[in-house]
Amino acid sequence: xxxxxxxxxxxxxxxxxxxxxxxxxxxxxxxxxxxxxxxxxxxxxxxxxxxxxxxxxxxxxxxxxxxxxxxxxxxxxxxxxxxxxxxxxxxxxxxxxxxxxxxxxxxxxxxxxxxxxxxxxxxxxxxxxxxxxxxxxxxxxxxxxxxxxxxxxxxxxxxxxxxxxxxxxxxxxxxxxxxxxxxxxxxxxxxxxxxxxxxxxx
Amino acid sequence: xxxxxxxxxxxxxxxxxxxxxxxxxxxxxxxxxxxxxxxxxxxxxxxxxxxxxxxxxxxxxxxxxxxxxxxxxxxxxxxxxxxxxxxxxxxxxxxxxxxxxxxxxxxxxxxxxxxxx
Ligand code: SF4
Ligand code: SF4
Numbered sequence: 001x002x003x004x005x006x007x008x009x010x011x012x013x014x015x016x017x018x019x020x021x022x023x024x025x026x027x028x029x030x031x032x033x034x035x036x037x038x039x040x041x042x043x044x045x046x047x048x049x050x051x052x053x054x055x056x057x058x059x060x061x062x063x064x065x066x067x068x069x070x071x072x073x074x075x076x077x078x079x080x081x082x083x084x085x086x087x088x089x090x091x092x093x094x095x096x097x098x099x100x101x102x103x104x105x106x107x108x109x110x111x112x113x114x115x116x117x118x119x120x121x122x123x124x125x126x127x128x129x130x131x132x133x134x135x136x137x138x139x140x141x142x143x144x145x146x147x148x149x150x151x152x153x154x155x156x157x158x159x160x161x162x163x164x165x166x167x168x169x170x171x172x173x174x175x176x177x178x179x180x181x182x183x184x185x186x187x188x189x190x191x192x193x194x195x196x197x198x199x200x201x202x
Numbered sequence: 203x204x205x206x207x208x209x210x211x212x213x214x215x216x217x218x219x220x221x222x223x224x225x226x227x228x229x230x231x232x233x234x235x236x237x238x239x240x241x242x243x244x245x246x247x248x249x250x251x252x253x254x255x256x257x258x259x260x261x262x263x264x265x266x267x268x269x270x271x272x273x274x275x276x277x278x279x280x281x282x283x284x285x286x287x288x289x290x291x292x293x294x295x296x297x298x299x300x301x302x303x304x305x306x307x308x309x310x311x312x313x314x315x316x317x318x319x
Contacts, residue, residue, distance in 0.1 A: 047318070052243070054318045089314070090242075
């Protein structure tokens with residue numbers, strides 16, 4: 001089996017649940033256009049309908065068919081995306097990551113100030129920040145797409161757009177052009193791609 | 203224990219099968235370490251002791267009992283481990299003594315967990 005790339009997205013219940021879900025769906029959809037085999041799934045064990053609770057969303061990409069089905073979590077994420085920056089203070093978001101991973105945070109704070117909250121930052125090869133709230137300022141709150149429902153409000157209208165733009169630039173796993181076919185807010189996505197700040201760690 | 207219950211006759215529950223109402227659970231003395239919610243916070247309430255009148259409205263309105271009145275010192279104490287940053291106390295305080303401050307402005311005060319509970 002070819003290597004499966006695991007991407008874990010951290011969001012907060014209710015206030016950012018939909019945006020987090022959009023990030024995984026957009027990312028997987030764009031990767032699919034590039035011929036990748038993909039899986040994107042919402043949290044299974046967290047509590048997304050409690051306000052502010054940390055929740056996870058997952059993407060898997062591979063060049064071949066992904067064989068591990070019925071496993072609802074990424075044990076070894078190589079990319080971790082944090083949609084609400086305070087989460088890094090209260091949880092070990094890098095749990096399971098092998099050395100050389102990537103962390104992307106939605107914040108307007110400096111990379112160095114964020115690193116102070118990450119005791120195991122030695123696992124990271126790359127850390128990046130994008131001010132998605134500064135770019136779009138929109139957080140869609142909508143439950144229509146959770147628990148197996150059909151998402152009626154469109155994907156990538158809010159902070160998810162600049163975040164996926166930043167993910168494309170930092171990870172190089174997907175092309176910006178394909179993202180543009182999926183997100184509603186294309187200019188927000190382009191700004192995320194352009195304005196993401198990246199720091200390589202030793 | 204044999205007991206006469208109107209409409210049911212006499213019921214007999216062997217001693218070893220008897221539990222008090224609500225079953226047996228340990229009463230929380232002060233805190234429940236298995237339910238730490240400090241990492242739910244994006245902001246925390248910060249108190250201005252000059253403005254605080256000790257009216258105890260924050261104590262009454264906090265859903266998680268995170269405000270304690272320290273009688274001897276005549277001061278309200280905030281319980282950081284369990285405050286989830288819902289901001290109800292900030293909205294309810296009649297004296298404007300509480301302000302929401304981003305949690306990332308403080309170096310500590312949040313219990314770091316391995317994974318969400
Ligand atoms: S509600 Fe405000 S004034 Fe009243 S005790 Fe709490 S902090 Fe003090
Ligand atoms: S913010 Fe909410 S949980 Fe925290 S002390 Fe105030 S009322 Fe209680």
